[in-house]
Amino acid sequence: MGWGDLGVYGEPSRETPNLDRVAAEGMLFPSFYSANPLCSPSRAALLTGRLPIRNGFYTTNAHAKNAYTPQEIVGGIPDSEHLLPELLREAGYASKIVGKWHLGHRPQFHPLRHGFDEWFGSPNCHFGPYDNKARPNIPVYRDWEMVGRYYEEFPINRETGEANLTQIYLQEALDFIKKQQAKARPFFLYWAIDATHAPVYASKPFLGTSQRGQYGDAMREIDDSVGRLLGLLRGLGIAERTFVFFTSDNGAALVSAPQHAGSNGPFLCGKQTTFEGGVREPALAWWPGHIPAGQVSHQLGSLMDLFTTSLALAGLKPPSNWTIDGLDLLPALLQGKLMDRPVFYYRGDTLMAVTLGQHKAHFWTWTNSWEEFRKGVDFCPGQNVSGVTTHTLEEHTKLPLIFHLGRDPGERFPLNFASTEYQEALGRIGPAVQQHQETLVPGEPQLNVCDPAVMNWAPPGCEKLGKCLKPALSAPEKCSWPH
Amino acid sequence: MGWGDLGVYGEPSRETPNLDRVAAEGMLFPSFYSANPLCSPSRAALLTGRLPIRNGFYTTNAHAKNAYTPQEIVGGIPDSEHLLPELLREAGYASKIVGKWHLGHRPQFHPLRHGFDEWFGSPNCHFGPYDNKARPNIPVYRDWEMVGRYYEEFPINRETGEANLTQIYLQEALDFIKKQQAKARPFFLYWAIDATHAPVYASKPFLGTSQRGQYGDAMREIDDSVGRLLGLLRGLGIAERTFVFFTSDNGAALVSAPQHAGSNGPFLCGKQTTFEGGVREPALAWWPGHIPAGQVSHQLGSLMDLFTTSLALAGLKPPSNWTIDGLDLLPALLQGKLMDRPVFYYRGDTLMAVTLGQHKAHFWTWTNSWEEFRKGVDFCPGQNVSGVTTHTLEEHTKLPLIFHLGRDPGERFPLNFASTEYQEALGRIGPAVQQHQETLVPGEPQLNVCDPAVMNWAPPGCEKLGKCLKPALSAPEKCSWPH
Ligand SMILES: [Ca+2]
Numbered sequence: 001m002g003w004g005d006l007g008v009y010g011e012p013s014r015e016t017p018n019l020d021r022v023a024a025e026g027m028l029f030p031s032f033y034s035a036n037p038l039c040s041p042s043r044a045a046l047l048t049g050r051l052p053i054r055n056g057f058y059t060t061n062a063h064a065k066n067a068y069t070p071q072e073i074v075g076g077i078p079d080s081e082h083l084l085p086e087l088l089r090e091a092g093y094a095s096k097i098v099g100k101w102h103l104g105h106r107p108q109f110h111p112l113r114h115g116f117d118e119w120f121g122s123p124n125c126h127f128g129p130y131d132n133k134a135r136p137n138i139p140v141y142r143d144w145e146m147v148g149r150y151y152e153e154f155p156i157n158r159e160t161g162e163a164n165l166t167q168i169y170l171q172e173a174l175d176f177i178k179k180q181q182a183k184a185r186p187f188f189l190y191w192a193i194d195a196t197h198a199p200v201y202a203s204k205p206f207l208g209t210s211q212r213g214q215y216g217d218a219m220r221e222i223d224d225s226v227g228r229l230l231g232l233l234r235g236l237g238i239a240e241r242t243f244v245f246f247t248s249d250n251g252a253a254l255v256s257a258p259q260h261a262g263s264n265g266p267f268l269c270g271k272q273t274t275f276e277g278g279v280r281e282p283a284l285a286w287w288p289g290h291i292p293a294g295q296v297s298h299q300l301g302s303l304m305d306l307f308t309t310s311l312a313l314a315g316l317k318p319p320s321n322w323t324i325d326g327l328d329l330l331p332a333l334l335q336g337k338l339m340d341r342p343v344f345y346y347r348g349d350t351l352m353a354v355t356l357g358q359h360k361a362h363f364w365t366w367t368n369s370w371e372e373f374r375k376g377v378d379f380c381p382g383q384n385v386s387g388v389t390t391h392t393l394e395e396h397t398k399l400p401l402i403f404h405l406g407r408d409p410g411e412r413f414p415l416n417f418a419s420t421e422y423q424e425a426l427g428r429i430g431p432a433v434q435q436h437q438e439t440l441v442p443g444e445p446q447l448n449v450c451d452p453a454v455m456n457w458a459p460p461g462c463e464k465l466g467k468c469l470k471p472a473l474s475a476p477e478k479c480s481w482p483h
Numbered sequence: 484m485g486w487g488d489l490g491v492y493g494e495p496s497r498e499t500p501n502l503d504r505v506a507a508e509g510m511l512f513p514s515f516y517s518a519n520p521l522c523s524p525s526r527a528a529l530l531t532g533r534l535p536i537r538n539g540f541y542t543t544n545a546h547a548k549n550a551y552t553p554q555e556i557v558g559g560i561p562d563s564e565h566l567l568p569e570l571l572r573e574a575g576y577a578s579k580i581v582g583k584w585h586l587g588h589r590p591q592f593h594p595l596r597h598g599f600d601e602w603f604g605s606p607n608c609h610f611g612p613y614d615n616k617a618r619p620n621i622p623v624y625r626d627w628e629m630v631g632r633y634y635e636e637f638p639i640n641r642e643t644g645e646a647n648l649t650q651i652y653l654q655e656a657l658d659f660i661k662k663q664q665a666k667a668r669p670f671f672l673y674w675a676i677d678a679t680h681a682p683v684y685a686s687k688p689f690l691g692t693s694q695r696g697q698y699g700d701a702m703r704e705i706d707d708s709v710g711r712l713l714g715l716l717r718g719l720g721i722a723e724r725t726f727v728f729f730t731s732d733n734g735a736a737l738v739s740a741p742q743h744a745g746s747n748g749p750f751l752c753g754k755q756t757t758f759e760g761g762v763r764e765p766a767l768a769w770w771p772g773h774i775p776a777g778q779v780s781h782q783l784g785s786l787m788d789l790f791t792t793s794l795a796l797a798g799l800k801p802p803s804n805w806t807i808d809g810l811d812l813l814p815a816l817l818q819g820k821l822m823d824r825p826v827f828y829y830r831g832d833t834l835m836a837v838t839l840g841q842h843k844a845h846f847w848t849w850t851n852s853w854e855e856f857r858k859g860v861d862f863c864p865g866q867n868v869s870g871v872t873t874h875t876l877e878e879h880t881k882l883p884l885i886f887h888l889g890r891d892p893g894e895r896f897p898l899n900f901a902s903t904e905y906q907e908a909l910g911r912i913g914p915a916v917q918q919h920q921e922t923l924v925p926g927e928p929q930l931n932v933c934d935p936a937v938m939n940w941a942p943p944g945c946e947k948l949g950k951c952l953k954p955a956l957s958a959p960e961k962c963s964w965p966h
Pocket residue numbers: 078079080081082083086114
């Protein structure tokens with residue numbers, strides 16, 4: 001989902017009344033960033049509070065390449081990482097993930113092995129349908145076992161865009177909340193819905209209802225679901241005891257535009273890039289009685305902050321001697337404070353850019369290769385900033401391109417290298433980057449090896465359903481990441 | 484000012500709390516359009532309710548060229564036009580224009596000859612400073628006579644951007660409102676401020692206060708002033724008897740970016756073009772007790788509608804046997820109705836595009852010439868849509884480029900000519916355009932002839948001030964309009 005997809009962020013059709021109301025009753029962050037321009041690394045960072053370069057969600061197969069967890073990936077979330085639900089368990093929290101996990105699909109990476117008590121959803125994206133010969137369809141799990149597969153027990157109509165998955169995910173979330181409330185047990189719900197991920201989908205009552213086409217139908221169903229979730233919290237009388245945060249794992253995938261892509265508002269490019277369109281996210285915090293209504297916070301925020309902030313809310317601290325990139329946002333949320341901090345943007349193993357205050361420095365620029373671009377893969381449709389949206393990987397580590405995001409949020413006008421502003425900004429950014437890089441201990445890269453044998457041929461529970469498939473022969477190789 | 488310049492329209496710095504509050508207390512139009520991508524024609528259309536092609540605010544010197552009223556222009560608003568204040572006078576209204584008039588600066592075009600009772604402001608843009616030899620500085624008028632000139636009695640510091648003009652314009656407006664209220668006289672105030680027009684300016688208390696640089700300072704001062712104006716209406720107890728509308732005459736002039744240009748949000752290009760960025764405007768209506776609070780209207784609106792709507796509010800109708808392009812918006816404002824209507828976008832004498840429902844058809848595409856573009860004049864910085872943002876004037880009258888503005892507000896993906904949607908859209912648009920063109924009676928073009936003799940050498944009142952300059956010799960010629 002993109003920054004520009006919510007009415008309150010300026011989407012012209014203004015079809016998100018429930019999310020807009022979350023903003024009106026809570027706090028809106030205009031400068032909140034994903035931890036990566038791609039899904040898996042961003043979600044791993046959310047749950048670990050650590051950059052993908054630390055938690056292993058990156059590749060070293062090639063320089064500056066985005067990588068994620070397709071079903072042939074061998075790696076996944078390392079045991080050594082401390083996931084948010086693992087830690088919250090210490091404070092008695094019940095944790096559930098509803099929707100896409102995306103931190104590895106092999107048994108050792110199962111979410112219930114990493115702190116979650118319940119799961120309903122799938123380990124990978126809902127791509128497909130597949131023939132179950134070259135590739136199996138993606139399984140849907142309830143807790144430890146699969147309960148079906150996409151395009152089989154969980155249909156998605158690729159022609160009409162119809163699927164009732166968001167309704168199922170909504171019901172799972174509502175039931176979980178009710179159950180915990182009845183037990184008076186504190187809970188962590190990770191509602192990781194994916195209706196706006198291509199192929200976008202919506203259930204019948206929402207199909208064709210948006211002015212924005214299929215993508216808008218998906219947005220409207222998510223928006224409606226958020227309204228129902230918050231309605232339940234109110235109805236159960238636990239709204240003032242429940243912290244809610246709405247955001248996304250990367251910018252809108254403009255490569256899927258116009259039918260299957262959202263809006264990154266006034267920002268440059270989309271998902272896969274470290275320009276603002278790829279990493280700036282809608283972000284709304286809601287906690288009636290605690291967060292004052294209708295506030296805007298210009299705190300520079302990161303998805304990883306949700307890890308640290310959630311721990312703080314539970315009275316916990318991250319493990320000592322453990323590097324955490326997330327910040328505790330409670331001073332911003334509750335007291336309106338602004339904390340200075342850098343936000344780093346990686347692509348694979350490469351620090352592409354950093355934001356500090358209002359200045360963003362690009363050390364490398366790249367959208368995708370000429371080869372991909374000529375095939376029609378365009379992460380910046382209709383946008384072309386000379387020397388910035390480059391189709392060759394351009395190094396600027398000595399003299400980064402620096403933009404002032406207040407005056408130039410669209411990253412169109414790099415500061416003049418000779419200007420005082422450039423020199424001053426570089427003087428602040430340089431040491432922050434140096435400190436980051438000098439102390440960085442990269443994790444073991446998890447996204448290097450792919451093997452058809454590890455695909456979802458025979459997930460646990462497949463026997464009961466008669467849905468086990470014959471695994472492919474093992475043929476591990478370096479995964480190929482095109483961009 | 485651009486569509487994306489208000490917090491409530493998604494501007495990331497969110498520095499317009501007063502305008503955002505107008506939206507929260509009133510009605511926001513996401514699909515509201517100027518009558519032209521340039522200032523003078525748009526303002527002439529606002530006050531006449533008629534397209535520039537009818538009221539004469541266009542040129543026939545060349546095909547599809549934008550034209551306005553620099554101080555060498557010979558033409559201006561024809562007597563035969565019925566301006567809003569002329570008509571409101573019939574219902575007893577006192578009318579004042581504060582700020583830029585821009586409908587001609589020669590004596591016969593003076594606003595007090597066209598229905599206004601009072602004027603404080605200038606006939607032209609605040610360009611300068613000039614040497615008073617090749618060009619005189621632009622005069623500032625109080626009613627019939629000049630009271631000084633820009634850069635002289637009314638300083639604008641081109642280095643710091645400091646000028647207190649918005650404060651003066653605010654005071655003029657406040658005083659006018661108080662005076663009419665004291666007399667219990669109905670009034671029409673046309674508050675035509677220009678601080679966001681390059682060269683942008685702000686008064687000392689606002690300079691340097693915005694995260695967006697000088698343009699943001701200007702925006703903040705305008706926003707603050709709107710707050711004070713509405714505060715006065717409330718304080719005087721006449722808020723429920725005063726209809727307020729906030730909008731702009733064209734999109735942000737991206738050619739002046741980044742220091743002197745605002746934001747057109749997610750839209751394509753800017754001022755001078757008939758893409759959305761050039762013509763879609765912020766638009767807020769406020770009338771406590773009448774317009775329900777916090778509404779969004781998807782009514783396709785036009786600046787010219789303010790003419791017709793204002794007449795309706797005063798219980799008046801446009802003159803009979805007189806073609807008006809504006810629509811009475813009261814059904815949209817008061818009853819939430821949606822009215823079907825086309826909105827036409829001209830450049831000079833050429834119908835470039837039309838919007839009907841969610842579809843926009845481009846009959847001609849052009850940004851500016853290669854010659855201008857190579858000189859660095861760029862109306863679409865960072866944007867480049869192949870076959871759409873053309874630097875040659877491209878005709879598509881037989882097979883227009885059609886965009887769906889809901890799915891593709893950025894005009895990046897023209898519909899496939901062979902699609903059913905294209906055929907259906909063209910089937911609706913074609914007859915609307917045909918009817919418009921068959922019945923169109925173009926006005927006498929006013930923006931064809933320029934003459935250095937008509938510049939503001941010796942405006943009325945200059946003798947008293949000792950500020951008369953020696954006029955240049957008359958040398959009328961065809962005005963040269965580069966784009
Ligand atoms: Ca662990």
